Amino acid sequence: xxxxxxxxxxxxxxxxFYLVTKNGRATGIIPSNNHPVSxxxxxxxxxxxxxxxxxxxxxxxxxxxxxxxxxxxxxxxALDMAANGLLSIxxxxxxDAIGFFASAKVxxxxxxxxxxxxxxxxxxNNVDHCARL
Amino acid sequence: MTNSIDEFEDASVFMVIGSNTTSNHPxxxxxxxxxxxxxxxxxxxxxxxxxxxxxxxxxxxxHKIGSDVALINGFMNIILNKNLEDKTFIExxxxxxxxxxxxxxxxxxDYVSGITGVEPELLVKAAExxxxxxxSMIVYAMGITQHIAGTDNVKSCANLAMLTGNIGTPSSxxxxxxxxxxxxxxxxxxGLPNVYSGYQPAxxxxxxxxxxxxxxxxxxxxxxxxxxxxxxxxxEKGNIKALYIMGENPFISDPDAKHMHRALKKLELLIVQDIxxxxxxxxxxxxxxxxxxxxxxxxxxxxxxxxxxSHQALPPLKGTLPDWKIICEISKRAGFPxxxxxxxxxxxxxxxxTPSYAGITYERLEQGWGIPWPCPSKxxxxxxxxxxxxxTRGRGLFHVIEYxxxxxLPDAEYPFTLTTGRIRPHFHTGTMTRRTAILDREAPSPFLxxxxxxxxxxxxxxxxxxxxxxxxxSLKLSVxxxxxxxxxxxxxxxxxxxxxINELTLCAVDPVAGIPEYKNCAVSIRRS
Numbered sequence: 001x002x003x004x005x006x007x008x009x010x011x012x013x014x015x016x017f018y019l020v021t022k023n024g025r026a027t028g029i030i031p032s033n034n035h036p037v038s039x040x041x042x043x044x045x046x047x048x049x050x051x052x053x054x055x056x057x058x059x060x061x062x063x064x065x066x067x068x069x070x071x072x073x074x075x076x077x078a079l080d081m082a083a084n085g086l087l088s089i090x091x092x093x094x095x096d097a098i099g100f101f102a103s104a105k106v107x108x109x110x111x112x113x114x115x116x117x118x119x120x121x122x123x124x125n126n127v128d129h130c131a132r133l
Numbered sequence: 134m135t136n137s138i139d140e141f142e143d144a145s146v147f148m149v150i151g152s153n154t155t156s157n158h159p160x161x162x163x164x165x166x167x168x169x170x171x172x173x174x175x176x177x178x179x180x181x182x183x184x185x186x187x188x189x190x191x192x193x194x195x196h197k198i199g200s201d202v203a204l205i206n207g208f209m210n211i212i213l214n215k216n217l218e219d220k221t222f223i224e225x226x227x228x229x230x231x232x233x234x235x236x237x238x239x240x241x242x243d244y245v246s247g248i249t250g251v252e253p254e255l256l257v258k259a260a261e262x263x264x265x266x267x268x269s270m271i272v273y274a275m276g277i278t279q280h281i282a283g284t285d286n287v288k289s290c291a292n293l294a295m296l297t298g299n300i301g302t303p304s305s306x307x308x309x310x311x312x313x314x315x316x317x318x319x320x321x322x323x324g325l326p327n328v329y330s331g332y333q334p335a336x337x338x339x340x341x342x343x344x345x346x347x348x349x350x351x352x353x354x355x356x357x358x359x360x361x362x363x364x365x366x367x368x369e370k371g372n373i374k375a376l377y378i379m380g381e382n383p384f385i386s387d388p389d390a391k392h393m394h395r396a397l398k399k400l401e402l403l404i405v406q407d408i409x410x411x412x413x414x415x416x417x418x419x420x421x422x423x424x425x426x427x428x429x430x431x432x433x434x435x436x437x438x439x440x441x442x443s444h445q446a447l448p449p450l451k452g453t454l455p456d457w458k459i460i461c462e463i464s465k466r467a468g469f470p471x472x473x474x475x476x477x478x479x480x481x482x483x484x485x486x487t488p489s490y491a492g493i494t495y496e497r498l499e500q501g502w503g504i505p506w507p508c509p510s511k512x513x514x515x516x517x518x519x520x521x522x523x524x525t526r527g528r529g530l531f532h533v534i535e536y537x538x539x540x541x542l543p544d545a546e547y548p549f550t551l552t553t554g555r556i557r558p559h560f561h562t563g564t565m566t567r568r569t570a571i572l573d574r575e576a577p578s579p580f581l582x583x584x585x586x587x588x589x590x591x592x593x594x595x596x597x598x599x600x601x602x603x604x605x606x607s608l609k610l611s612v613x614x615x616x617x618x619x620x621x622x623x624x625x626x627x628x629x630x631x632x633x634i635n636e637l638t639l640c641a642v643d644p645v646a647g648i649p650e651y652k653n654c655a656v657s658i659r660r661s
Contacts, residue, residue: 004446007433009426010560012311013138013160014435014503019427019446026427026447036502037138037435043159044572045560051569052425053447057409059422060452070420075454082377082419083466085402089375090467096356099364099373102324103380103456104313106423107431108440108490109479110456111315111322112330113471114379117460120350121469125335125358126373129324130561131316132279132361132648133386 003030008046009105013037015046026050086122095124102129135306136270136518137437137505141168144304145268150179150201150290151276154186156557158310162186177259179204180276182624183617192259195619196249198550199539199653201277205289206536207245209237209296211260219298226529227295233531248536264297268304275312275554279651281540283643288532295529301520311436313561318434321490321506326358331487347486360647361387362640368396375402379456380423384413385562385630388638388649389605406459409564412630423456424449430476432498434506440493441503539653540641543621547603547655550622551637559628567628579629581610587621588614591658598661603654606636609661623656
């Protein structure tokens with residue numbers, strides 16, 4: 001059994017909890033008594049947030065569309081198709097023909113490099129996320 | 134938030150406007166509930182709906198949807214007429230007061246009552262209560278921002294706080310409650326079309342030169358970027374050909390879903406990176422499976438600007454990669470390699486490029502419970518509340534704001550006002566909560582709240598099916614008869630992909646912020 005302090009994936013309150021894991025699976029959640037926001041409590045969404053980690057619906061294979069049909073692919077193939085597709089659109093129409101949706105659900109570090117990629121690699125400021133939605 | 138969550142403990146008055154706090158920010162609402170019940174703090178609730186906080190409120194103002202500017206101008210009119218303003222604060226800390234006061238003059242209680250539908254006496258009581266202390270906190274959320282006057286509504290809140298000197302001190306301020314665990318951070322990190330990280334303007338040549346040097350690129354883009362909503366329009370026009378979506382579900386979350394459907398279908402390339410299949414990923418040409426929140430290290434910034442480290446508790450699910458690794462792989466293939474061994478190295482770079490995050494390191498975050506920005510150096514403790522002795526711009530600017538009506542008012546053809554939001558068991562487009570058994574059991578299906586008087590004239594009861602229709606689309610929904618919504622208003626949520634309420638909402642946006650007017654569109658209702 002291991003416990004790691006994790007920030008709750010739901011609203012912006014910023015509660016944290018200890019995620020309990022065993023044999024590579026999430027098995028429970030323990031609120032942190034000392035955490036300044038959650039103070040030993042959690043809401044019903046936070047309490048149940050571990051259920052999605054091992055959910056059978058999780059995407060676990062890259063997919064690519066091939067002649068209109070979506071099919072599983074290897075990571076290399078999917079990454080190549082994504083990057084080459086973006087590059088060819090950039091080369092043909094310019095970077096502003098691409099839009100980038102960052103995410104209010106991923107970390108600061110990931111948002112930072114996502115926006116960096118949009119601006120530095122594809123030369124567009126078309127980067128936004130669901131802050132207004 | 135200008136202030137911190139802990140400061141709720143010492144507030145004397147809360148003015149909660151456009152926030153269904155118990156549903157959407159439960160742990161913050163518990164602070165308000167405790168303050169009212171245990172300490173006798175007062176709650177002014179401004180919300181057209183009778184939400185769960187209503188029984189705790191001293192004053193519940195059920196103003197007409199979209200009349201927030203008139204309401205707050207009305208409060209300021211009353212405060213000025215009763216000499217309840219903070220003259221010293223206005224003199225020493227602000228500017229443009231006279232121009233604002235001039236406009237507010239016409240917003241008398243009677244005039245405001247005509248726009249908002251609120252009794253003049255109640256307006257007076259609320260204004261007096263808010264101005265009665267230096268520990269009044271304004272708390273708001275999407276209820277005031279998701280309007281074409283969203284920016285005006287927020288500026289009005291700032292006006293009211295400055296007028297009474299309720300800002301820059303503990304337990305006061307203007308406090309937006311942000312709806313996603315890292316929506317603050319996504320904004321802070323430059324996930325916006327007009328700014329780099331730390332809100333450094335993309336239009337500023339000096340900023341661009343700085344990032345060109347730091348990132349080692351010849352030329353960063355000059356042209357103004359587009360918002361999510363604008364990108365949707367440009368895709369339909371054929372100007373945007375590719376979209377790379379990381380962890381978002383715009384087909385369900387964006388207004389006017391039919392428009393979004395046309396846009397997503399038109400794309401030459403749609404890349405979707407997510408943890409679950411979504412209605413948006415059905416349109417994708419490439420789907421990249423990502424690790425989830427518990428499967429990687431990373432920092433998140435909450436609504437009070439507290440940057441916290443979330444730890445990897447599990448390895449990424451077999452077949453998935455953490456988002457940061459996927460981004461690096463794509464960028465490398467696109468000819469711009471970004472080499473980071475782990476997220477802490479990205480934070481090292483953020484420390485250098487982003488002044489407000491300069492002192493926020495993994496080492497420090499490991500030791501405590503997070504650091505609220507601005508944190509300009511490794512010795513700085515972080516900033517509990519903003520605008521202490523001066524505002525970021527120097528003097529606080531009073532904005533002159535006039536009331537404008539919502540974009541689509543009810544008429545003979547579409548006589549009801551539809552307003553949308555979240556409910557307690559669910560979150561946003563439901564991709565996570567609807568896969569959680571306990572939460573889905575609480576609220577398994579979509580519904581439309583309708584007032585008993587309206588239900589009577591339509592001859593419908595709870596559970597009956599109705600057709601709700603707007604100029605953009607129609608849906609068949611079950612009715613829930615409740616006096617929680619005022620007459621003429623119906624409420625529903627966007628959690629249910631099988632009945633996407635955003636087929637009805639409209640794309641009208643606030644001209645400054647680009648936020649859609651989800652809180653107000655005209656609909657008709659008929660029995661199914």
